[in-house]
Amino acid sequence: MDVIVTPTPRLNGEIQALSSKNYTTRYLLVAALAEGTSTIYYPAHSEDSDAMRRCIRDLGAKVEEDDEKIVITGFGRHPLPVSELDVGNAGAVLRFLMAIASLCPDVTFINRYPDSLGKRPHDDLIDALGQLGVSVTHREGKLPITIKGGSPRGGKIRVSGNVSSQYLSALLFLTPLLEEDSEIEVLHDLKSKVVVGQTLEVLEQAGIQIEASEDLMFYRVPGRQSYKAQNYTVQGDYPGSAAILAAAAVTESDVTVHRLAENSRQGERAVVDVLRMMETPLTHENGIVHVQGNGKLKAVEFDGDQATDAVLAMVAAAVFAEGTSRFYNVENLRYKECDRITDYLNELRKAGANVEERQSEIIVHGRPEGVEGGVEINAHYDHRVIMALTVVGLRAKAPIRIKDAHHVAKSYPIYFDHLKALGAKVEWVEA
Numbered sequence: 001m002d003v004i005v006t007p008t009p010r011l012n013g014e015i016q017a018l019s020s021k022n023y024t025t026r027y028l029l030v031a032a033l034a035e036g037t038s039t040i041y042y043p044a045h046s047e048d049s050d051a052m053r054r055c056i057r058d059l060g061a062k063v064e065e066d067d068e069k070i071v072i073t074g075f076g077r078h079p080l081p082v083s084e085l086d087v088g089n090a091g092a093v094l095r096f097l098m099a100i101a102s103l104c105p106d107v108t109f110i111n112r113y114p115d116s117l118g119k120r121p122h123d124d125l126i127d128a129l130g131q132l133g134v135s136v137t138h139r140e141g142k143l144p145i146t147i148k149g150g151s152p153r154g155g156k157i158r159v160s161g162n163v164s165s166q167y168l169s170a171l172l173f174l175t176p177l178l179e180e181d182s183e184i185e186v187l188h189d190l191k192s193k194v195v196v197g198q199t200l201e202v203l204e205q206a207g208i209q210i211e212a213s214e215d216l217m218f219y220r221v222p223g224r225q226s227y228k229a230q231n232y233t234v235q236g237d238y239p240g241s242a243a244i245l246a247a248a249a250v251t252e253s254d255v256t257v258h259r260l261a262e263n264s265r266q267g268e269r270a271v272v273d274v275l276r277m278m279e280t281p282l283t284h285e286n287g288i289v290h291v292q293g294n295g296k297l298k299a300v301e302f303d304g305d306q307a308t309d310a311v312l313a314m315v316a317a318a319v320f321a322e323g324t325s326r327f328y329n330v331e332n333l334r335y336k337e338c339d340r341i342t343d344y345l346n347e348l349r350k351a352g353a354n355v356e357e358r359q360s361e362i363i364v365h366g367r368p369e370g371v372e373g374g375v376e377i378n379a380h381y382d383h384r385v386i387m388a389l390t391v392v393g394l395r396a397k398a399p400i401r402i403k404d405a406h407h408v409a410k411s412y413p414i415y416f417d418h419l420k421a422l423g424a425k426v427e428w429v430e431a
């Protein structure tokens with residue numbers, strides 16, 4: 001399905017932020033790794049969270065669901081010996097489960113998205129699992145991947161954090177269950193460091209003890225631990241809401257988004273500060289962000305690694321800012337659902353934006369007068385490209401058509417419903 005985005009000068013109304021994808025995938029996992037029954041209130045519903053649900057069920061968790069909660073009875077350290085798992089297009093789900101699959105004799109992760117997840121690298125995690133004595137077969141570090149585990153050792157593990165934090169998170173979920181104690185040393189840089197904070201927060205809630213160095217580059221993990229069955233409540237999702245807030249910032253607006261906790265550990269909460277730096281009139285109190293946009297924005301410089309999943313939305317806002325914006329330290333955007341630098345900027349250019357790329361930087365020469373639009377956009381299988389190009393389309397001079405916009409469902413299936421509720425002219429059409 002495609003979406004046609006027609007320029008919309010005003011947005012008005014209130015929405016409830018959808019539930020956090022990253023917390024939902026983590027709570028589902030720790031609930032599955034516990035032996036008792038856990039309840040997760042307000043879980044996210046999206047392709048990625050569904051992928052984790054499907055896989056933990058395949059691995060032996062009992063999952064029951066109603067409108068507001070999921071009740072999960074876990075398999076503890078004894079997953080079923082499944083032969084195949086399908087994670088859809090979900091990177092975090094794949095990486096976390098590659099580690100957990102090392103408790104199974106022989107599992108293959110299939111390659112259902114050869115042009116998206118199928119192109120993403122997993123070498124650093126494969127290398128780390130090898131250090132635990134797990135045999136992994138793969139195609140040059142990519143899917144399909146077969147894990148032959150059984151009884152991985154603990155011990156000293158070194159993992160690179162250069163490409164993705166998900167490899168480290170995966171090891172942090174696995175190592176507490178091993179017989180031996182482990183020490184994990186992160187080599188090189190650690191990208192998306194803030195997301196590791198979410199992993200540690202969830203592990204602590206699940207009763208797991210881990211000693212982490214202050215810089216998050218070194219960990220001592222006692223073995224033979226058990227995940228405790230718990231009740232969890234999922235907070236609102238900043239990465240998805242970042243696109244809604246950017247849409248409100250580039251239009252004349254009066255938009256309120258509820259369920260965005262000020263003290264959240266999601267790095268993407270920085271979108272509020274970045275929009276404030278761009279001089280968008282807004283307030284953030286009691287978990288409510290209220291934007292009264294006037295369409296006027298100032299350029300900004302920002303270390304994008306603080307808020308990796310909100311950078312595309314921030315860039316979309318910067319397209320209309322006065323001056324030149326710079327988003328630096330963002331190289332790992334190249335290893336996501338698409339190359340979120342080259343592919344994304346190509347689509348922005350088609351729509352009329354003036355943007356430049358460096359290996360780890362996005363530079364935006366703002367056009368407060370608006371962009372031409374009137375083009376077809378390739379979504380590159382990427383929900384965040386779809387959401388960000390929609391923001392641009394709302395302030396273009398002519399409608400844009402986003403091809404295969406249904407991939408927005410990876411994280412935010414009701415994105416266009418939410419925008420419509422705010423008055424945006426967005427319409428689904430057959431491809």
Ligand SMILES: O=C(O)C1=C[C@@H](OP(=O)(O)O)[C@@H](O)[C@H](O)C1
Pocket residue numbers: 022092163164165166169191192195308309332
């Ligand atoms: O751990 C997680 O749940 C995630 C980590 C980040 O990935 P990287 O660590 O690869 O940047 C983020 O982009 C992704 O959406 C979710």
Ligand SMILES: C=C(OP(=O)(O)O)C(=O)O
Pocket residue numbers: 089090091092093309336337384411
């Ligand atoms: C990159 C993302 O997710 P993942 O790495 O889990 O596929 C994302 O949600 O933007």
